Amino acid sequence: GEEGEVTDEEEEAPETPAQRIVRAVAESKAALRRVDAVLEPDIFGHIATVHEHARHPAVLADAGADAEPPDIVRALAEGYRGQTAACGLLCRWLATVYARGDGRRSRGVTPATDKVRTLVERIIFGLASSRFVVGRSDDDFLSLPKAELRFVGGMMACPRWRRLLIDLGERNRESAFLRVCLQKISKRGHHREIAARMDQSEHFAVFNGMLASELGIAAKLAMGITDNVDDPEDATPGGKPGAAQPRHPSALLAELASDLRRTCSGTSYTYLYAREVLDRLVARASADAALRLPLRQWVRLAEELEFAAFRPASPESGAVRPAAALERKRRVEVALLVGDLFQRKRRRADAVDGDAPAARDRLDAVLQQVLKVYAAARPLDGRVVAKLPPAPPDASAYQEYAGRAVLAHPTLILALLEGLFRGGAHRLTGTEARTRVAGLVAAAAYECERKNGAPPAPPDAGEQGEVMETEVDRIAKVILRGSALCEKIEKLVNFTIIQSSADTEPASPGGKLTQLCLNSAPVAQGVLLWARDMAEGPDFVNSVTYSTFSPCLLSLVRVVACHHAFARRDVAGVALSFLGHVSSDAGSRQMRSIREQCLRVLVWTAVAGEPIAVLEGVGARVADRSSGMDASLVRYFVGGLLQVVTPPCSMLFVRTLGGVLLEKKCVEALRSSYFNRKGKLFSLVKVFEKTLQEDETEERTEKDVKMVASLLSTYDSLK
Numbered sequence: 173g174e175e176g177e178v179t180d181e182e183e184e185a186p187e188t189p190a191q192r193i194v195r196a197v198a199e200s201k202a203a204l205r206r207v208d209a210v211l212e213p214d215i216f217g218h219i220a221t222v223h224e225h226a227r228h229p230a231v232l233a234d235a236g237a238d239a240e241p242p243d244i245v246r247a248l249a250e251g252y253r254g255q256t257a258a259c260g261l262l263c264r265w266l267a268t269v270y271a272r273g274d275g276r277r278s279r280g281v282t283p284a285t286d287k288v289r290t291l292v293e294r295i296i297f298g299l300a301s302s303r304f305v306v307g308r309s310d311d312d313f314l315s316l317p318k319a320e321l322r323f324v325g326g327m328m329a330c331p332r333w334r335r336l337l338i339d340l341g342e343r344n345r346e347s348a349f350l351r352v353c354l355q356k357i358s359k360r361g362h363h364r365e366i367a368a369r370m371d372q373s374e375h376f377a378v379f380n381g382m383l384a385s386e387l388g389i390a391a392k393l394a395m396g397i398t399d400n401v402d403d404p405e406d407a408t409p410g411g412k413p414g415a416a417q418p419r420h421p422s423a424l425l426a427e428l429a430s431d432l433r434r435t436c437s438g439t440s441y442t443y444l445y446a447r448e449v450l451d452r453l454v455a456r457a458s459a460d461a462a463l464r465l466p467l468r469q470w471v472r473l474a475e476e477l478e479f480a481a482f483r484p485a486s487p488e489s490g491a492v493r494p495a496a497a498l499e500r501k502r503r504v505e506v507a508l509l510v511g512d513l514f515q516r517k518r519r520r521a522d523a524v525d526g527d528a529p530a531a532r533d534r535l536d537a538v539l540q541q542v543l544k545v546y547a548a549a550r551p552l553d554g555r556v557v558a559k560l561p562p563a564p565p566d567a568s569a570y571q572e573y574a575g576r577a578v579l580a581h582p583t584l585i586l587a588l589l590e591g592l593f594r595g596g597a598h599r600l601t602g603t604e605a606r607t608r609v610a611g612l613v614a615a616a617a618y619e620c621e622r623k624n625g626a627p628p629a630p631p632d633a634g635e636q637g638e639v640m641e642t643e644v645d646r647i648a649k650v651i652l653r654g655s656a657l658c659e660k661i662e663k664l665v666n667f668t669i670i671q672s673s674a675d676t677e678p679a680s681p682g683g684k685l686t687q688l689c690l691n692s693a694p695v696a697q698g699v700l701l702w703a704r705d706m707a708e709g710p711d712f713v714n715s716v717t718y719s720t721f722s723p724c725l726l727s728l729v730r731v732v733a734c735h736h737a738f739a740r741r742d743v744a745g746v747a748l749s750f751l752g753h754v755s756s757d758a759g760s761r762q763m764r765s766i767r768e769q770c771l772r773v774l775v776w777t778a779v780a781g782e783p784i785a786v787l788e789g790v791g792a793r794v795a796d797r798s799s800g801m802d803a804s805l806v807r808y809f810v811g812g813l814l815q816v817v818t819p820p821c822s823m824l825f826v827r828t829l830g831g832v833l834l835e836k837k838c839v840e841a842l843r844s845s846y847f848n849r850k851g852k853l854f855s856l857v858k859v860f861e862k863t864l865q866e867d868e869t870e871e872r873t874e875k876d877v878k879m880v881a882s883l884l885s886t887y888d889s890l891k
Contacts, residue, residue: 301339328357361385367428425469450474454471532573585613658699667681730773744789787828803846817856864876
């Protein structure tokens with residue numbers, strides 16, 4: 173090449189032996205001078221390198237390097253700072269400070285030592301998160317020999333270090349090294365920890381393994397089996413998953429369902445895949461009586477996944493930002509486009525007894541549009557319903573198909589019932605549109621009864637044997653009557669109810685609506701939607717009829733709860749909504765009377781099978797200073813509970829009610845001179861202590877022991 177130009181041959185000139193020796197000696201000398209070099213695992217290799225080449229000073233001198241051999245012992249001694257020993261000593265000092273007055277041990281590890289370990293690991297986690305760089309860190313880890321990568325396997329065996337790897341994988345999704353770690357953690361079976369800490373939508377192998385594991389755990393928990401359940405809250409080093417803080421199956425199920433909702437509804441394809449897996453599981457398990465309990469749990473999980481994907485976003489969910497709303501709208505549209513309502517007509521090849529496939533295609537298209545409207549929080553439009561096909565000549569086959577299609581999507585039932593029962597702009601106005609929507613809900617109700625083994629009612633026939641009315645038509649008429657009665661009662665000052673179904677039809681609108689609720693589950697569900705819509709609307713609270721209408725509405729939902737077990741949690745939600753009302757037109761005495769009625773409904777609902785939901789809701793309002801739950805209402809609620817709560821108690825009940833009793837507002841109210849059931853309250857606390865001592869399921873935790881001890885010391889003066 174030209175003068176001054178560096179050629180490729182000069183750039184790629186091989187390193188001479190002398191140069192290799194000089195470089196190796198220089199690196200080894202630098203390693204010996206590092207801080208705490210004597211503690212490094214490769215220190216012996218550096219000592220050997222320096223010692224070997226110190227015997228050939230001429231080679232180093234010829235290469236222009238320092239030929240003077242270093243004093244190895246002095247270099248190591250001067251560089252020793254003992255940082256690891258200092259950290260260990262500091263940890264022991266901290267453990268001693270934390271351990272004062274706490275001599276209990278848990279699996280050989282004192283709680284004080286565990287606190288120190290948590291403190292140190294928090295610092296290490298922060299450093300690892302800030303210093304991990306995708307690409308450079310991947311190269312550093314992946315270039316290590318297998319022998320030196322064994323420490324990663326040790327990290328995967330420890331719950332605390334697994335948490336670090338999972339969190340790093342969530343923050344650095346492009347990292348090849350962390351992707352391999354997540355796959356290995358998944359293969360080891362720690363799916364609960366992955367589901368609780370990250371979104372696996374970009375790692376299908378991990379997501380698939382997690383989904384299979386979660387559904388299997390749901391089946392075990394539904395049958396009351398808690399052994400070998402990987403609990404992500406257990407972070408005790410060296411402990412078996414779930415052994416440190418065993419919890420009630422219902423609490424684990426609630427957490428599992430929450431993780432699945434978050435993980436599977438993050439993208440449209442994870443939602444569709446999860447629904448397809450659940451639908452096939454339900455179809456196979458329906459024929460096996462031994463899988464009755466897991467079947468119910470899988471059906472419930474499928475419903476919750478659909479609710480999470482299609483229910484309108486609320487301010488509490490945090491998904492009301494424009495970007496988030498647009499992203500959610502896109503997910504809904506993709507899920508509907510790839511879902512069965514759109515794809516079914518592509519697979520449809522035959523007609524059934526004159527029921528034209530075109531009618532089914534139109535029905536599926538309308539149902540798809542209803543779901544899209546509902547997910548966007550828009551009221552059901554009569555123009556959408558008008559696209560429903562008219563009933564074909566053979567109405568029974570079409571109604572059966574419509575019932576199966578609506579029943580496969582529980583969100584559709586809510587959307588259709590809201591169009592019939594919710595007030596204001598959400599209520600459909602056209603007679604034809606209301607009739608068609610009621611027909612769809614009735615078809616779903618009839619199909620549900622038929623699947624559960626109820627004998628089908630024979631159709632009415634005319635004088636000459638002509639079929640006049642099917643059972644679906646009768647159910648639809650009942651639903652329309654219930655909707656019309658709700659609309660009529662809204663305009664009244666108050667209304668009366670009946671406590672049980674009568675042989676003759678009541679004369680008052682309130683009595684008629686109550687009887688329809690007692691005899692028809694769809695009407696009862698619609699009435700609860702109507703009641704909750706009124707309770708959560710601002711216009712009703714500030715209306716003139718609030719003080720006279722509210723007691724009637726609360727009595728109606730209590731009667732619904734008496735006759736429909738699965739509606740009791742919704743009834744508790746309506747009562748809790750009323751508990752937070754502050755009306756400017758109602759006097760203080762009237763407001764107190766309404767709130768006391770709310771508390772009576774809540775106590776009854778707790779006795780009827782929803783104690784945890786009630787106690788959690790009341791506890792949240794007791795902790796909220798602006799909720800209107802004053803000291804007198806706290807005493808009223810606890811006094812009502814003391815009349816109905818009798819031993820034995822579960823640990824979950826002890827934990828939930830104990831947390832409410834330890835709230836500051838609750839303690840001040842119950843220790844005052846106005847509370848006249850102090851002896852019963854202290855007896856209940858003693859029952860909690862006995863439950864803790866006699867718990868054979870090993871469900872109690874250290875936190876439970878401290879809670880009961882705090883209850884005993886707080887209410888000791890009441891005995």
